[in-house]
Amino acid sequence: AVPTAVMVATGKGAELGVLIKGGEALQRAGDLNTVVLDKTGTVTEGKPAVTDVVLATDGAFVHREHDLLRMVASIESRSEHPLADAIVRHARGLGLTVAEPDTFESQTGRGAIGVVRDGDATTGRDVAIAVGNAALMADYSVDTASAQADVDRLASDGKTPMFVAMDGVLAGVIAVADPIKESSRAAITQLHAMGLEVVMLTGDNQRTADAVARLAGIDRVVAGVLPAGKVAEITRLQALGRVVAMVGDGINDAPALAQADVGMAIGTGTDVAIEAGDIVLMRGDLRTAAQAIALSRRTMRTMK
Numbered sequence: 643a644v645p646t647a648v649m650v651a652t653g654k655g656a657e658l659g660v661l662i663k664g665g666e667a668l669q670r671a672g673d674l675n676t677v678v679l680d681k682t683g684t685v686t687e688g689k690p691a692v693t694d695v696v697l698a699t700d701g702a703f704v705h706r707e708h709d710l711l712r713m714v715a716s717i718e719s720r721s722e723h724p725l726a727d728a729i730v731r732h733a734r735g736l737g738l739t740v741a742e743p744d745t746f747e748s749q750t751g752r753g754a755i756g757v758v759r760d761g762d763a764t765t766g767r768d769v770a771i772a773v774g775n776a777a778l779m780a781d782y783s784v785d786t787a788s789a790q791a792d793v794d795r796l797a798s799d800g801k802t803p804m805f806v807a808m809d810g811v812l813a814g815v816i817a818v819a820d821p822i823k824e825s826s827r828a829a830i831t832q833l834h835a836m837g838l839e840v841v842m843l844t845g846d847n848q849r850t851a852d853a854v855a856r857l858a859g860i861d862r863v864v865a866g867v868l869p870a871g872k873v874a875e876i877t878r879l880q881a882l883g884r885v886v887a888m889v890g891d892g893i894n895d896a897p898a899l900a901q902a903d904v905g906m907a908i909g910t911g912t913d914v915a916i917e918a919g920d921i922v923l924m925r926g927d928l929r930t931a932a933q934a935i936a937l938s939r940r941t942m943r944t945m946k
């Protein structure tokens with residue numbers, strides 16, 4: 643039988659906008675001492691928008707910002723990543739025609755590649771596009787040195803810079819900014835006040851991650867991690883004796899949500915994450931994660 647205290651707490655959780663999937667999750671949440679947060683869509687709004695387009699000065703192929711955006715948007719129209727979505731929305735907002743690419747391949751945690759037609763069927767030519775982070779550029783031996791200063795500056799502002807290569811030559815950088823949720827800073831202050839260690843995990847680069855963490859009041863950051871790396875970090879913390887909550891929203895967070903002692907899914911996130919979570923934060927507000935932990939602690943005390 644489910645103890646009355648658990649039923650009461652589950653009901654209170656629902657009132658707060660927190661769906662607790664069973665008494666066991668509630669119990670474990672009372673023992674947490676570490677909260678790991680995904681960045682994009684968890685600490686931030688997850689609705690990134692293009693802020694800057696920088697053309698490589700020695701780029702061999704692109705002459706105009708709109709040509710670059712049109713071709714990159716064509717590739718990104720096939721990607722489900724929020725960064726891709728930002729680029730496509732930006733291109734459409736400029737009135738550009740976003741055509742189907744000839745080929746497309748997603749490279750998880752790195753970016754996307756594909757071939758698009760530049761110009762019409764007879765007079766145009768096929769261009770191989772790669773859009774993504776430094777690791778993706780390294781995979782295709784693209785020299786990014788000429789853009790490094792721009793990339794560093796953009797990342798220091800908390801923006802996510804993405805390199806664009808055309809036929810293996812750097813063509814430019816597109817930066818996207820994803821604002822921090824208004825509630826995140828207060829939530830992190832609350833978590834700290836409750837004695838919890840807060841860590842942010844992200845596939846994004848170190849500089850951008852550090853800037854976002856600084857704005858949100860988070861003191862530990864692990865950047866540049868692939869989905870498997872998120873699981874590894876949680877396992878590492880658990881091996882140190884920590885009781886770990888993972889809060890995430892994306893498909894790529896699902897394995898980490900499952901590995902954590904308590905997986906907390908953002909209710910506005912992907913179905914896969916919601917499925918993997920023990921607790922669902924319906925409004926995506928991190929303050930409700932702190933409230934859920936406080937509720938669990940109180941409930942466990944009354945049951946002892």
Ligand code: ADP
Nearest residue numbers: 682721723726751752753773774775844845846
């Ligand atoms: P996060 O953990 O922040 O949600 P991901 O692991 O999904 O990030 O992605 C890591 C990095 O890979 C991104 O910051 C970006 O630089 C690059 N990337 C991933 N997908 C794309 C894409 N479709 N277009 C461009 N860049 C991408």
Ligand code: MG
Nearest residue numbers: 680682683892
């Ligand atoms: Mg995310």
